[in-house]
Amino acid sequence: MSRVMPVLVVLLGIVALWYGAAVAMNAPWARDQAARAGTPLSTGQLIAATMVQERPVLPAPHQVAKGLWDGIAGQKITSKRSLVWHGWITLSATLAGFAIGALAGAALAVAIVHSRVMDLSIMPWAIASQTVPILAIAPMVIVVFASAGVTGLVPKAMISAWLSFFPVLVGMVKGFRTPDRMQLDQMHSWSASRAQAFFLLRLPSSLPYLFASLKVAVAAALVGTIVGELPAGATAGLGARLLSGSYYGQTIQIWSALFAAAGLAAVLVALIGLIERVVLKRMGLAR
Amino acid sequence: MIEAKGVSLTFQTADGPVHALKDVNLSINKGDFVSFIGPSGCGKTTFLRTMAALERPTAGTLSVNGMTPDQARKSRAYGYVFQAPGLYPWRTIARNISLPLEIMGFSKPDREARIARVLELVELAGFGGKYPWQLSGGMQQRASIARALAFDAEILLMDEPFGALDEIVRDRLNEALLELWAKTGKTIGFVTHSIPEAVYLSTRIVVMSPRPGRISRVIESTLPRERPLEIRDTPEFIRIAHEVREGLREGHSYD
CATH class of the missing domain: 1.10.3720.10 (MetI-like)
Structure with missing residues (x-):
């Protein structure tokens, strides 16, 4: 356990930093979209919007994880998308x-x-x-x-x-x-x-x-x-x-x-x- | 058995030639225990190495059993024990002893018999399956002596084999070495920088001095062949040790 803890802490730190960066980097595009549609976003909505973009500047960790999972398990292994x-x-x-x-x-x-x-x-x-x-x-x-x-x-x-x-x-x-x-x-x-x-x-x-x-x-x-x-x-x-x-x-x-x-x-x-x-x-x- | 006539060895270095050996004359008879003692740079190790064909003299002749050192090496005339045990960490003690036997092409049953015999001889029976790091320094050096004995060389050349060990272990190993010498009747050349060690072990002590490396005195020991450790407190022992010390001092007065 004492060996796993430091690794986990570092991993958590990286994931947290990553989420922070994803919000910061994807926010301009989300704001842009909202401004064009004329519907102002609350902070909560803005953050949510940075997590689900199709072509984010920096995809959130769970998006990458899902992409990985889709790529590995979601396709036939003979598929060109696998x-x-x-x-x-x-x-x-x-x-x-x-x-x-x-x-x-x-x-x-x-x-x-x-x-x-x-x-x-x-x-x-x-x-x-x-x-x-x-x-x-x-x-x-x-x-x-x-x-x-x-x-x-x-x-x-x-x-x-x-x-x-x-x-x-x-x-x-x-x-x-x-x-x-x-x-x-x-x-x-x-x-x-x-x-x-x-x-x-x-x-x-x-x-x-x-x-x-x-x-x-x-x-x-x-x-x-x-x-x-x-x-x-x-x-x-x-x-x-x-x-x-x-x-x-x-x-x-x-x-x-x-x-x-x-x-x-x-x-x-x-x-x-x-x-x-x-x-x-x-x-x-x-x- | 070993005959050196006018042996000189000069190393060419960037700082000019170094006379490691100059005009060394010595004959060693079968069954002798000859120690070489002197300050560093006196050529004692170099002389041992020329006998073992690890160095080539630049002048003079050296014969081992009537052959050149190189021929003697090929006919397995000598076993060489280095300062460090030099055991391979990936081989057990038994397989370390087996190493020269494998190189020399002994058959497997022959190898096993020889390993058992020499392990017995150095009192390491039962340790054959251990790895070197599981043994103490003294036991490792004994294993390396066993390895040098395994192929029945008549001559055993030892270059400060106990130099890195503490005095208590060294005493014990000196005693054991004498027993082994008595049992096997080998001819032994032994380099040391310890006066008591040289006097205790040898039938003959060759005192050497540096720049150029040469023999300054050869002292025949008058001690009996049978030597308990207590012999070191006898007047006879102290007299010989004194003579060796005199010889060493003499060598130093040149510079």
Whole structure:
């Protein structure tokens, strides 16, 4: 209970602030409407009117909740208005991109740790790749792939891999390098091969770092996929919901999609956390 | 068994060459317990590391069992015990001891028999299933000694293995180490900066001095091989300790 309380208090505070902001931001439009109709509103009526608008500047929390519920449970999941359907489109590209990115990051980290030339030549490029604004790169990736006849999941997965390989690369390089001089000397004194030193020492040493970086990477992969969905013609995926919502001023739809994406990210990160707990416990690293 | 002739080792650093070892001559016989003592920078650890092929001498020759240190390492001639236990936290004590055996390709039944034997030897029988963090520092260091013994190396090289432990635990482990040495007949090279430890354990004490790292005195111990802890209060012990202290002072008078 003592752990739930602070969370609840913060949550309540946010919801209260949100309602306040919704009233303040939606009031001008309600007043405008009332003035046009010539029926002045009491304060109570004004507040009520800010809660039920179809295209509010800031939808009230319960409107977003209803939008989310409609999107998730109120539609057949094959419907184009279903958040489950859009969520799946986004999730599949995210997972594909995450898998590619994590594997590429880990593979590059192995190369960097074992070869000084790779260390000097790859790292600057890896860092440079992350300084390029993804918003600028994404449309180009989509266009290039589309011109080659590849659309749908693959180009989005490439963008999400682009964002997710980096945290894994950095985390794993750090992780593979945690064994100290003494531990490496120890391996040498047993005449261990490089492969043995890697699999018996470096890899298990790096696992805590691996999981930390996978959590960052999976969230980044989701962002990458959503960004990749924006220029794709906005037909499918949570990114598409965001974009079409903003085309038509459907703020409730935007916020619902936003929360769906946040929820998806939370689930993915929690899932990795769970795997982390199980693996570290089985290794005897969790106390 | 171990023969060093004119061994020198110079590290090239940004501040110029550092003479870690200069013209070191020493021979260690089978079954000896040789301690290396001296102030930091005297090259005692460096010399141990050259014997173990963890460093390469820049001049002179060093042979271990008639082989180069590198060949000796490959033929599992020595077990090396570092300052810290260096046990893997994700492996139990038994599996930590199993680690070098796995690397060297021992079969599973053989590994299990060896683990049981060395755990017995360091009085850790029954602790094989524990993780390192469940053991005290002294027990961890004993486990690391067990690991160095598991593959039956004839030579045991120990680099300040008890340096991080308190004096009471250290006394106990010194006693246990002597018992183990008597039981196994290993040749032991032991680096320390404690005079009583060196005198209590060794058949021979090599006093070293820094800049450049070299041997300043070799003292043969006249103490019997059988040594209860009380031997440290005998005049004989105190005389040898005094001689070691003299040797250390001599080394210092150079700078």
